[in-house]
């Protein structure tokens with residue numbers, strides 16, 4: 773079996789990133805978007821640019 777070089781999935785992609793950039797699970801730079809849902813109208817969030825991995829995060833959230 774081929775050993776899949778699985779990176780440590782600790783999800784620490786954004787740690788130490790102070791530029792406000794976020795990266796989705798694809799490793800792509802997440803896009804800042806504005807929610808138009810009924811629950812959160814006008815709320816900004818970051819999401820996967822290709823909508824492939826389903827990653828998303830509310831803007832302004834601190835971890």
Ligand SMILES: [Zn+2]
Pocket residue numbers: 796797798799800820821822823824825826827
């Ligand atoms: Zn993605």
